[in-house]
Amino acid sequence: MRIASVVGARPQFVKLGAVSRAIAAERARGADLEEVVIHTGQHYDAGMSDVFFAELELPQPALNLGVGSGPHGEQTGRMLEALERGLRQVAPDVVVVFGDTNSTLAGALAAVKMGIPVGHVEAGLRSFNRRMPEEINRVATDHVCDRLFAPTREALRNLEAERLGARSELVGDVMADAVLFSVGKARETSQVVRRLGIGTGQYALATLHRAASTTREALPGLLEALEAVARRMDRLILPLHPRTAQAIRDICPGWQAPDRLVLTDPVGYLDMLALTEGARLVVTDSGGLQKEAFLLGTPCVTMRTETEWAETVEAGANLVAGTAAQGILDAVDRMLAAAGARDVLKARALECYGAGKAGQRIVKAVTNCRAW
Numbered sequence: 028m029r030i031a032s033v034v035g036a037r038p039q040f041v042k043l044g045a046v047s048r049a050i051a052a053e054r055a056r057g058a059d060l061e062e063v064v065i066h067t068g069q070h071y072d073a074g075m076s077d078v079f080f081a082e083l084e085l086p087q088p089a090l091n092l093g094v095g096s097g098p099h100g101e102q103t104g105r106m107l108e109a110l111e112r113g114l115r116q117v118a119p120d121v122v123v124v125f126g127d128t129n130s131t132l133a134g135a136l137a138a139v140k141m142g143i144p145v146g147h148v149e150a151g152l153r154s155f156n157r158r159m160p161e162e163i164n165r166v167a168t169d170h171v172c173d174r175l176f177a178p179t180r181e182a183l184r185n186l187e188a189e190r191l192g193a194r195s196e197l198v199g200d201v202m203a204d205a206v207l208f209s210v211g212k213a214r215e216t217s218q219v220v221r222r223l224g225i226g227t228g229q230y231a232l233a234t235l236h237r238a239a240s241t242t243r244e245a246l247p248g249l250l251e252a253l254e255a256v257a258r259r260m261d262r263l264i265l266p267l268h269p270r271t272a273q274a275i276r277d278i279c280p281g282w283q284a285p286d287r288l289v290l291t292d293p294v295g296y297l298d299m300l301a302l303t304e305g306a307r308l309v310v311t312d313s314g315g316l317q318k319e320a321f322l323l324g325t326p327c328v329t330m331r332t333e334t335e336w337a338e339t340v341e342a343g344a345n346l347v348a349g350t351a352a353q354g355i356l357d358a359v360d361r362m363l364a365a366a367g368a369r370d371v372l373k374a375r376a377l378e379c380y381g382a383g384k385a386g387q388r389i390v391k392a393v394t395n396c397r398a399w
Contacts, residue, residue, distance in 0.1 A: 029061045030393060031119035031138075033110065035069030035094070035130030038315045040079040041296055042125040042148055045204035047086055049386035053394070060394070062086060063117050067106050067130040068093040078295040083209070089117065099129060099160055106133035114141055121396040123148060123389070124168065125201075127161040127314075135168045144396040148201055148389060150175035151182030151191075152314075152335040160238065161314070165335075173399040176389050178202075179379055181337055194399075198388035199381015202315060206322045207383040210300055217301035219294060225305075229261040231359075232306040236268035240312045240330070245350055246278050249312075249330060252352040256310055256359050257288040263310075264302060266291045308362060310355070317345050321376040324369025326362045330355055342375040343367065 066088035092109040122138035138145040177183040178200035186195040257263035309320040320327040339345035348358035
C-alpha cells in the first residue's frame with residue numbers, strides 16, 4: 028500500500044513525524060507499506076522547512092511543489108493544480124492531510140476529486156470564528172474527507188454535531204506523540220537557552236505570526252502588549268516569523284524592540300521545545316504552541332479571541348486574552364500568579380491527548396482505507 032502524506036507548513040512537519048514513525052514501525056514488523064511525502068512548498072525557506080525534516084528525522088519529500096506564498100485563493104489554486112499532477116505521478120492508494128492550512132484543504136480536494144481515499148489528521152477542531160482562514164479550511168476539509176481522525180473528545184463531538192460521526196474516529200493527538208518523542212532529544216542537544224544567555228524559568232517565550240496578527244490594525248497593539256510583557260520578565264524571547272518581520276518593516280518601520288524583548292531568527296523544533304519547557308510563561312497567537320506548552324507544563328496566554336484547543340483552557344493551562352494590550356497584560360499577570368505544578372498540567376495534557384499513541388491508531392485505520 029502506498030500512502031501519500033501532503034504537508035506544506037512547519038506545524039504539519041511535526042505532525043507528519045508521528046505518522047511516519049508509525050508507518051516505519053509497521054514496515055519493520057513486515058507490513059507492505061510505502062510512504063510518499065508531498066511538500067507543497069507553503070513554507071519554503073530552510074528556517075521554516077528544511078531544519079524540521081532534519082531534526083525530526085522525516086522522510087525527504089518525493090515531490091516539492093514549490094508553490095510558495097501568496098493570497099489565499101491564488102495559493103490554494105496553485106496547490107490544487109500542482110497536487111493533481113503530483114498525485115497522478117505518485118499514484119497513491121490513500122492520501123493523508125494534516126491540520127488546517129491551505130495545503131490541507133488543497134490536498135483533500137485534489138485527492139477526493141481524483142477518487143483517492145483521503146484521511147484528515149486533527150479533524151473536528153473548531154474555533155467557531157469563520158473570519159479565520161484556518162476555520163474555513165478545517166470545516167471544508169472535514170466535509171470532503173473519507174476518514175476523520177479526531178484528536179480529542181471535544182473534536183469528536185464537533186464532528187458528530189455536523190453529522191460526520193460515522194466517518195470519525197477518536198485517535199488522540201499526534202502533537203503529543205511528537206512532544207513525547209522529541210523532548211528528551213531537545214534536552215540533550217539544544218543549546219538555545221545557553222546561546223541566548225537566559226536562565227531556565229527566568230524568561231517568557233512569545234510567538235506572533237498569524238495573518239490576522241500582522242495587519243495594520245492589529246500589529247501595533249500586539250507589539251505594545253509584548254513590550255509590556257517583557258517589562259514583567261527578565262527576558263521575553265520572540266523568534267521572528269518572516270511574515271512578522273516584513274509586517275513590522277511595512278507597518279511599524281520605526282519600531283525598536285526594548286532591551287528585555289529579544290528578537291531571534293526562527294528556530295527549529297528541538298530548540299522551540301527547549302525554549303517552551305524552560306519558559307516561565309508562553310504568550311502566543313499560535314494554535315500548536317498552546318498545546319505544546321500544555322504538554323510541557325508551561326502556562327500559556329493566547330493573544331486571540333478564541334481557541335480551537337478548549338481543553339487547554341478547561342485544564343487551567345491557558346488563558347484566551349483577546350488582542351488588546353491591557354487584556355493580554357492582565358492575563359499574563361493572572362497566569363503568573365496562579366501558575367501551579369507543572370507535573371499536574373502535563374498529566375492533564377496526556378489524559379486529553381491520548382498519551383502518544385495517535386500515530387499508531389491513524390496508521391492502523393489508514394491500512395484499512397479500502398473499507399472507508
